[in-house]
Amino acid sequence: MKRWSEEKYGDVMSIKIGFQNVVVLNTYEAVSQALVKQGATFSDRPRRPLLSKLTGNDGIVSMPYGDDFKAQKHFGLKFLREKGMGRKQMEDLINAEGDQFVEFLRSFGNTPVNMKKYLYWLTSNVISQTALGKRFEYGDPEFVDMLETMSLLFGDSKDGNKLGILNLFEYLAYVPPFAAALERLRKRTKKILATMQSYIDDHKAKFNPNHLVDFIDAYIFEQRLGKAKTKSAFTDNQMKVYTRDMFVAGSETSSSTLSWLLVFCLDNPEYYKIIEKEIEDVFGFSGNPTMSKREDLPFTCAFIQEAMRVKTLAPTAAQHSTSETSELMGYIIPKGTTIIPNLEGVHMDAKTWPNPEVFNPRRHINENGKFVASNKIIPFGIGARFCLGESLARVEIFVFFVKILQKFKIRPANAQHPSADHEIRSFVTSPKECLLSLIYRS
Template sequence: MLSQTLFSYVPQISAIFSFWNLLGLAATLLYFFWWRRPHAKFPPGPRGVPLLGVVPYFGPSPGVDLKKWSVEKYGPVMSARFGRDEVVILNTFDAINQALVKQSASFSDRPWIELFCGLTKHDGLVLMKYGDAFKAQKHFALKFLRDKGIARRQIEDVLNDEGDRFVEFLKTKSSGPVDLKTYFYWLTGNVISQTALGKRHDYGDKDFIELLDVMRMLFTDPRDATNIGLINLFGFLAKFPPFATTMKRFEGRMQFILDKMQDNIDDHKKKFDPNNIDDFIDAFLYERKFGKRTDLDYSDTHLRAFCRDLFVAGSETSSTTLSWLILHLLNYPEYEKIIVKEIDEAFGSEGLPTQSKKEDLPMTCAFIQETMRTKTLAPLAVLHLASNDTQLMGHVIPKGATVIPNLYGANMDPKDWPNPKVFNPRRHIDENGKFVLSNKIIPFSVGARFCLGESLARAELFVFFVKMLQKFRIRPAVDPIPSISEEVISVVVSPVDFKVTLESRN
């Protein structure tokens, strides 16, 4: 009787064992597929947890975490699972230079970046797929910027004129606390507007201010900044709350900017004169009509994305770096006297700042360079894609792998910069008191994808920083002064909001 009863439970017991066996097999297969690597010589690195990868292990600044993992365990070329994607991270200048410069043909493609490609796909030079068409349009853009937009003599005239207008504007605001962070967008936005769109705006122009405010909020909205940074790395998050809400706001702002660029394109098409090419849109329209390369994309959708790239990058990087310069000056006042003395001796109170006199301002140049080293604006740059199987520093990088140049890791590498977290401009001045320009500080990236506006941005930083200190004593409006360790971390690293008082030196 008992044996019959036990025998009746055999099918149920068997089913239970079968369920657990299947579950164990599934877990084993998941573990196997998750932990296997694309190649025996694929760079080492953490795998994280199934489906999410290393997402749960990141703090507010992924570049800092990746550099830490690199130094402590994995080396300059490492890997990590970002969601389900295999990602290779380059954490030193040597690794970045080897990949992006010496092996540029293999590491200059772009993956699908959900944050930016959703609206414009691969339109615009920043997101364009690497190949002959990219090289041709990059050459076209560089030639325009060199010949029309950033020829050294011409751009210094433009920058000094805009700087003088900006100073006069600030004088009307100097009776109380001033938000330089916002006003710097107006300043640098006007420079790129003249270069790309052929027009300058008064500082009270409401439409211009609205455009710049929308642009500024792309990366600094306190509701969305952290989420934007994560979506940039882990595109799949954009489909899930609360990231979906962030993505909707981001795309709404990006669409607003694209629409404004299209309005400018439409105006240019109505007034187009092939004998009067004044700005980038004119030059692009000229190439569309008269250019010899018929295989290139000269569509409006490509042009508006191109203009967006110029406008966002051109105003964001310079304005944010200027804000960091002022905040560093407030936190390290011991350098102000040295810098002001250099400026007074080189230019006096009314002389026009020119880069030809940089040799006479070693501390000024060193202060700017050290700020750019310690505050990498885009710590993880823009994602790259390996276009073929290739070897890199003893590792095999398979075709299709996403590659991240950790610019923060390079700029803060203890091998190149002893005590890298210490702000020390004197490290850029040699024993003869001369400023040493370093090619290992790469805020604008390197290789085929380096920032087209690098020359313009460097000129802006020098001229505008010098002109500000030529005309004003800049003091904190509140006590305590915001710390330089306080950051708004998104795709771009910005200082927190702060205000200053401006005391005229003239």
């Protein structure tokens, strides 16, 4: 898609996929025009009867755009703000979990560590405390089983491409390779939803309207005591799928980004040294990383932003659909057209990012040595359907990345170290491996 956009078709591209016309948005200008300036028209979801059977179009990700979606989004944002999103309260929780993780990593001694796997445990424990009100010990069998199933929903390299194709060509569901992939997805989804339901049942049995601990408590409160005009949208199935969405998305995006950051450190030792020096100068080897000190770590912030640009976690994001006929950049887009925001195209646009394939954090540092945040790097999406957990993810990524490099020197576990050239492309782009040796800074 990137090559087509640059060489021939430009900002807005129409392609035929199966029996349907699909419009691809290839630049920031096109994505912004559609999803922000015309968000009310471009924020619906395509109707996918086959895959929708898995969740009934419930949850914050799949729900059609409209009043019910707006009520769910408003509720989610309100809950996260009340839990301390963007404030010290949440930062303290993340730092405390990071300290637990450091001790867990120390237990490996000189044994190589599969950081890709364990970073998923780390970020999942933050969202678990937020959504379920429960913290798991690392290695807890229930926790491990749940996370292994969840990780395969997005990160199964064997099924990812098949499911992506199946999402566009549903008639392939009866062809053996695709049918088998769909059946595995169905079983995993059913298992995760059953786990979420068990926590919901437990919360309902112990519900105290005067003591709301987590997302499920808040949702039950809204069901029973919320505003009359929105209560009808707060169904049991919606709660179950919404909780699943929070858990899966909240675990996957942050952990994959952290894995890429560590891989880029190994691929770019000169940059790694600069980051180590910044961390040592600002926090030493014992101080808790805080977002308030980000300005004192300009290269570290630039490194994180560049990693998010070069490795777009969801290259084409979730598909959108038009709820009515509209005009976009001179083109008439009919009602019901599937819209694909090509976020990877945005991040690799040579007009914005010269030599876009090159990993270069310095492109985000100005002449005064200050970090420059870019609104054209949008790993969490933009518009009405932006990721609700973006603020949480950004704090997690910064604090955990700094804390890991503050406490450990990272080294390849073998001669063939993890590389940014080796990736798994499923629903999410992640490193093929992130096996490291960790040297504790005593």
